[in-house]
Amino acid sequence: MSLMPVADALAAILADAAPLVEEWVPLASGHRRVLARDLSATRTQPPLPMSAMDGYAIRAADAAQPGARLTVIGEVAAGRPAEQRLEAGEAMRIFTGGVVPDGADSVVIQEDTTRDGDAVILNVPSRPGHHIRAAGIDFHQGDVLLRAGTRLSDRDLALAASMNHAKLPLRRRPKIAMLATGDELVMPGTCPGPGQILYANGFALHALARDEGADTVDLGIAADTLESTTAAIRRARELDVDILVTTGGASAGDHDMVLRSLQAEGVAMSFWKIAMRPGKPMMHGTLGGLRVIGLPGNPVSSYVCAFLFLVPLIRALSGRRDVAHVGESAVLGRAIGGNDGREDYLRASLDYDSMGRLVATPVERQDSSLLSQLASAQALVIRPPCAPAADVGAPCRIIKLPL
Numbered sequence: 001m002s003l004m005p006v007a008d009a010l011a012a013i014l015a016d017a018a019p020l021v022e023e024w025v026p027l028a029s030g031h032r033r034v035l036a037r038d039l040s041a042t043r044t045q046p047p048l049p050m051s052a053m054d055g056y057a058i059r060a061a062d063a064a065q066p067g068a069r070l071t072v073i074g075e076v077a078a079g080r081p082a083e084q085r086l087e088a089g090e091a092m093r094i095f096t097g098g099v100v101p102d103g104a105d106s107v108v109i110q111e112d113t114t115r116d117g118d119a120v121i122l123n124v125p126s127r128p129g130h131h132i133r134a135a136g137i138d139f140h141q142g143d144v145l146l147r148a149g150t151r152l153s154d155r156d157l158a159l160a161a162s163m164n165h166a167k168l169p170l171r172r173r174p175k176i177a178m179l180a181t182g183d184e185l186v187m188p189g190t191c192p193g194p195g196q197i198l199y200a201n202g203f204a205l206h207a208l209a210r211d212e213g214a215d216t217v218d219l220g221i222a223a224d225t226l227e228s229t230t231a232a233i234r235r236a237r238e239l240d241v242d243i244l245v246t247t248g249g250a251s252a253g254d255h256d257m258v259l260r261s262l263q264a265e266g267v268a269m270s271f272w273k274i275a276m277r278p279g280k281p282m283m284h285g286t287l288g289g290l291r292v293i294g295l296p297g298n299p300v301s302s303y304v305c306a307f308l309f310l311v312p313l314i315r316a317l318s319g320r321r322d323v324a325h326v327g328e329s330a331v332l333g334r335a336i337g338g339n340d341g342r343e344d345y346l347r348a349s350l351d352y353d354s355m356g357r358l359v360a361t362p363v364e365r366q367d368s369s370l371l372s373q374l375a376s377a378q379a380l381v382i383r384p385p386c387a388p389a390a391d392v393g394a395p396c397r398i399i400k401l402p403l
Contacts, residue, residue, distance in 0.1 A: 003275035005385075006308070006343045012270040013284050013293070013309050019319030020172040020242070027160060030152050032213055033170040034318045039146040041163040045138040049100040051076070053131045056113055056120050057086060057094040057104035063126040072120050076101060091120050100132055107131035138162070149321035151213065171319040174243060176209050177236040178202050179219040181229055181249035181258055182297060187221075200371060201247045201295075201302045208306055209245075211402060212314040217241060222257075224249065229261040237265075237290060242317060244290060245310060246283075248297030258294050259283060267292055275385065276343045278368035279305040298368040304345050304380065307401065325399045327382065332394045333361030336383070344383035347373055348398065360398045377401060 004012075022036035051057065057076060062068055070091040076082045078097030086092060086103035094100070094107060106126040114121040139145055145163060146156060152168075160168060185199040186192050199221060206216045217239055222228040229249065236244040249258035259272060267285040272294075274282050278301035283294030293310055295302045308325070315323045333351065346362040353359050360381050363373045379398040390396070 003273050003280065003342070004271040006274060006276050009271055009274045009276075009282070009284065010309060010312065013291070013313050014316050014323070015270075017291075017313055017316035020174060020317050022169050023172050024167045025170045027157060027166055027168055030157055030160070030168045030170060031154060033152055033168070033173070034213065034320050035146055035148050035150045035152065036169045036171050036319060037148045038144045039160060039163065039165060039168070040144045041139050041141055043164050044136045044141045045162055046133055046135055048081075048135050050133045051094045051096055051098045051100060051107045051131060052133050053107060053109045054095050055107050055109040055131065056091040056122075057098075057101055058091045058106050058108055058122070058126060059086065059088060059104060060106040060126045060128045060130070062089060062091075063106065063108065063122045063124075066122065066124055068122045069116075069119050070122065072115075072118055074101075105129065105132070147321075149319055151318075151320055151322075171317075174214040174314050174317040175217065175239070175241045176214045176243045176245055176314075177217045177219050177239055177241040178205055178209075179229075179232045179236065179244065179246045180221045181224065181246060182221065183224045185221050185248075201297070201299050204299075204303050205245060205247070205295075205306050205310075208303070208402070209310065209314060212311050213318050214243075214314045224257055226257050226261055226264070229257040230264060233261055233265050233267075237287070242289070242291065243310070243313065244292045245295060245306070246292070247295045247302050249294075262292060262294070275341060276305075276308075276345065278345065278366075279308075280342065282309070284309075296368075299371050300347070300368040300374045303374060307380075308345070308399075327397045327399055328358065330358040330360040330379075330381075330396050330398045332381070332390055332392055332396050333359040334364075335391050336362060336381075336389065338389045339383045339385060339387040341385050343385050344381075344387075345399075346381040346383060347377035348379050348381045349376065350378040350398075350400070358398075360396055378403075 073090045075093040076098035077095050081099040082101035086101045105128045112124045186196050209216050219232050222232045246258050267287045269285040272283045281296045282305050285292045295305050312323050348360040348362045351359045379400045382397045
């Protein structure tokens with residue numbers, strides 16, 4: 001099978017990736033979840049004119065000049081509106097959040113007044129609307145304030161609460177099963193034997209997927225046998241996950257069992273091997289509603305491919321509007337050589353130069369096994385196929401990595 005271009009591979013992965021079903025979730029559990037439909041306000045906020053300050057509610061016509069003396073006839077606290085109307089020559093003590101009484105059209109802050117028994121002297125003139133929050137100044141009933149496809153922030157939750165929504169219509173979280181393969185892998189905290197390596201990929205992949213809003217299940221490490229790998233794939237199907245992510249075993253060696261196991265289980269492969277670096281031995285297929293992404297075993301390749309392909313798939317299934325990664329312009333902080341027929345994704349650090357330009361400096365060693373270089377990187381520099389050599393200061397395109 002020939003190498004598939006990156007754009008075509010992403011299109012294949014996102015094909016028919018419709019948003020998952022809607023479910024109603026308590027407001028308190030909505031953080032970082034995705035709205036399934038537009039959300040409109042069920043009330044006007046504030047519903048009535050309210051004082052923005054502590055002071056006195058008055059008629060502005062009574063305070064056209066400094067020194068006006070008004071009779072204080074009552075008090076208005078937040079949540080306790082006045083029952084009587086304010087007439088000419090009268091004032092009411094009012095506190096922040098208090099409903100402006102009928103007849104009043106201005107608030108004079110307490111620092112600009114002098115109290116004298118049952119009277120208040122206004123030391124400054126006033127004007128209509130001063131220090132009053134008009135009804136509906138924030139929003140009105142029926143206003144659509146949160147759109148479908150929005151991943152809710154902490155501030156969005158406060159807005160939804162103010163709109164009087166106790167439950168939210170959200171997309172179900174994508175469920176992902178993670179399967180590692182390889183006889184050489186051992187878990188952190190153990191003492192690796194000769195030829196063994198510590199399993200690292202899954203810890204990044206679980207975290208990456210969860211940060212994007214998915215729920216993950218760990219299927220552990222399968223041995224390099226057809227039986228072990230096939231059993232793990234069947235377990236993913238039993239768990240009714242939306243995505244199965246495998247790491248390792250994606251090449252064509254005698255001990256690489258993932259492709260054989262997937263095909264044996266009836267997975268229809270859309271591609272195997274893509275024209276990118278790092279990450280050529282990557283796979284994708286489907287089996288009913290199950291989507292399979294087979295990532296390379298090298299830790300950098302595994303992470304870069306997951307970032308570029310798994311993340312958009314999670315976003316699409318979540319119903320997000322911002323499915324694609326957003327590229328940015330930068331300039332190179334290090335000269336780089338020409339590229340071959342594969343699309344390169346160079347790990348790079350970011351900084352700004354004296355002219356305020358974003359500078360992306362590719363790390364010196366781009367080997368796909370170097371986790372220390374990946375961990376310190378802040379972005380990927382995208383190099384198109386057959387790109388010529390580029391000097392320091394040359395323009396480039398980057399995608400920022402998660403922080």
